[in-house]
Amino acid sequence: MSTILLLTLSNVFMTFAWYGHLKFFHDKPLWATILLSWGIAFFEYMLMVPANRFGYGKFTGYELKIIQEVITLSVFVIFAWLVLGEKLKWNYAVSLLCIGLAVYFAFGVNRTPAPAA
Template structure:
């Protein structure tokens, strides 16, 4: 459970590092956006690396990767809808179904 919690927290940082500049720094030079994103990503890695190290052994490598992808979508959808103002569409549902299939096959 600790791995899942830490991966979720790291994914929140990752999502902001990758996408928040599209809303907040749109008029700024792209190099500034890179510097800010790297600063945010530093904290993501401080959490993500230990999370993967703790999880490896409890999960095999493929399970750890699929788990990360599920967490990514679970973090990204609320971020896209509530922070970025994206309209929720059926594509999110279908992507979730595909990931549920991936989870089924990788953990069986």
């Protein structure tokens, strides 16, 4: 469970690093925005690297990446709604459903045990 929590927290930082400037720093010079985003992303790496290290062995590399992508999209949907004020359109919802199916196929069908770490 620590892997999932760390991945979630890291994705909150990364979402703000990548997209927060669209709302909060759009009037700043691009170079300053890039430096600020790098500073925020530093904290993402401080959480992402341990998440992957602790998770590998419980999950395969593929599974870690799939988990990370689902968390990324989940965090972004909330961010887009609350921070950017964007609505979830039907086609985006269908896209998320397709990703949910990918998770099912990755974890629900003949799951192979992770390699010993």
